Amino acid sequence: MKKKEAAKLTPEQFVAIALEKLRNPEHKGIHSVYSGFNEAFREYFPGLDPVETVKQLAEQGKIKVRPTRGGAVIYPAETDVTSPTDGKRTLEKMGLV
Numbered sequence: 001m002k003k004k005e006a007a008k009l010t011p012e013q014f015v016a017i018a019l020e021k022l023r024n025p026e027h028k029g030i031h032s033v034y035s036g037f038n039e040a041f042r043e044y045f046p047g048l049d050p051v052e053t054v055k056q057l058a059e060q061g062k063i064k065v066r067p068t069r070g071g072a073v074i075y076p077a078e079t080d081v082t083s084p085t086d087g088k089r090t091l092e093k094m095g096l097v
Helices: 011-022 037-044 050-059 087-093
Strands: 063-068 071-076
Touching (some): 011 050, 011 071
Antiparallel strands (some): 063 071
């Protein structure tokens, strides 16, 4: 017996659920490839490109994205994604700025 199909989510809702359910509590975001997000997105939204959709949501301020090896990491919009190796931040920690 097949599961009853629920109403289809919007891409924004899909990303929000992915961030909630796929994120390891030790991390602030999810890797688009290693988490399986891109593959699941393509299966759920045939014909839509997850990379372009994520870029659009980031441009709208709905999420934050950082490129990383092998893909990108997707974060909730309220997350501080400043690199811990950011030069200015490092100088501040050293008391030089």
